[in-house]
Amino acid sequence: MSIRIAGTGSYVPDRVMTNADLEKMVETSDEWIRTRTGIQERRIAAPEQATSDLAYEAGKRALEMAGITGDQLSVIIVATITPDHVFPSTGCILQKRFGASNAFCFDLEAACSGLLYSLEVGHSLMKANPKYKYALVIGAEKLSSITDWTDRNTCVLFGDGAGAVVLENTGAEGADCLLASDLHADGGYADILIMPAGGSRMPFTAETLANHMHSIHMAGRETFKLAVNAMVSACKKTLEDANVAPSEIRMVVPHQANQRIIQAVAQRLDVANDRVFENIGHYGNTSAASIGICLDEIIRSGDIERGDYLLLTAFGGGLTWGAILLRY
Numbered sequence: 001m002s003i004r005i006a007g008t009g010s011y012v013p014d015r016v017m018t019n020a021d022l023e024k025m026v027e028t029s030d031e032w033i034r035t036r037t038g039i040q041e042r043r044i045a046a047p048e049q050a051t052s053d054l055a056y057e058a059g060k061r062a063l064e065m066a067g068i069t070g071d072q073l074s075v076i077i078v079a080t081i082t083p084d085h086v087f088p089s090t091g092c093i094l095q096k097r098f099g100a101s102n103a104f105c106f107d108l109e110a111a112c113s114g115l116l117y118s119l120e121v122g123h124s125l126m127k128a129n130p131k132y133k134y135a136l137v138i139g140a141e142k143l144s145s146i147t148d149w150t151d152r153n154t155c156v157l158f159g160d161g162a163g164a165v166v167l168e169n170t171g172a173e174g175a176d177c178l179l180a181s182d183l184h185a186d187g188g189y190a191d192i193l194i195m196p197a198g199g200s201r202m203p204f205t206a207e208t209l210a211n212h213m214h215s216i217h218m219a220g221r222e223t224f225k226l227a228v229n230a231m232v233s234a235c236k237k238t239l240e241d242a243n244v245a246p247s248e249i250r251m252v253v254p255h256q257a258n259q260r261i262i263q264a265v266a267q268r269l270d271v272a273n274d275r276v277f278e279n280i281g282h283y284g285n286t287s288a289a290s291i292g293i294c295l296d297e298i299i300r301s302g303d304i305e306r307g308d309y310l311l312l313t314a315f316g317g318g319l320t321w322g323a324i325l326l327r328y
């Protein structure tokens with residue numbers, strides 16, 4: 001039995017927030033943001049839009065490309081750190097909107113590595129149980145809802161959006177879409193990238209609110225160094241396991257956290273910049289959504305063909321990181 005990518009979709013909100021807009025909010029400059037991160041602008045959801053609304057638009061487009069309807073789905077997995085609610089899951093909210101009455105649904109939390117983790121889980125579920133014909137995997141975030149708009153260290157980095165993938169069990173023998181993977185976590189670094197309050201450890205109080213504890217806190221420099229080493233080693237291990245050389249990869253698709261991280265990873269893998277996908281300039285870091293948005297843009301651009309290799313790699317809070325080699 002082989003699993004293939006049957007469709008992809010993505011969605012970003014209409015509202016564009018430029019670096020010039022941020023210059024009016026915090027002590028920063030367009031020049032600093034561009035040179036340190038590569039970000040020129042990001043998309044910000046409307047106040048009434050929740051993560052499931054972004055996910056719905058991306059998922060709808062992926063279902064359309066796959067040529068299926070929601071009732072054909074067996075499972076919906078939503079990777080997010082900004083669910084609509086702590087419970088019920090964003091997956092359950094989407095089940096109703098897609099009319100996916102035959103699907104079981106859950107959220108998966110692995111921060112920026114969420115889409116990689118979800119692809120691995122979705123793919124494994126389908127391999128384990130042939131009765132699952134279609135899985136919808138979505139990475140979606142409304143990071144603007146957990147951004148501290150007074151903290152220049154973080155607020156310039158993030159944006160909102162969603163990316164989705166439909167996996168299909170073709171029912172036939174043949175080439176599978178997931179050739180190899182190397183996923184990791186290290187909870188020893190949980191504190192360097194964290195939203196401290198809002199969970200059971202530090203429930204909401206007037207004090208946590210006043211102390212800006214309901215937003216992303218990040219030790220940027222430390223995260224940067226760990227990210228490059230971790231992604232490079234996961235990519236190398238994945239290629240080695242699949243016996244594929246870097247020169248055979250059509251496109252490296254890195255999580256879009258920082259242009260300098262992306263370029264450092266590409267350099268260390270010895271892959272030319274024109275084979276490393278980048279859209280961070282327009283969207284910033286959209287956490288679990290970023291790789292899904294990239295995949296959809298690559299596939300819809302027509303630049304790749306069935307059979308091409310895509311090397312996905314991500315790094316994020318947890319810490320979590322990894323790589324997946326896909327054959328489109």
Ligand code: ACO
Pocket residue numbers: 027028029032033036037111112152153154156193216219220221222223224227257258261285287315316317
């Ligand atoms: N505008 C102007 N100055 C700023 C800004 C800003 N927006 N932000 C920070 N600075 C200042 C700092 O205060 C510091 O000043 P100081 O030297 O006087 O103390 C100086 O700029 C340099 O700060 P650094 O933190 O060293 O800057 P760096 O070059 O490391 O860039 C950044 C910071 C962009 C955050 C980078 O470290 C980074 O991208 N880190 C990794 C992010 C990442 O990969 N996250 C993982 C995924 S996110 C997730 O999982 C949700």
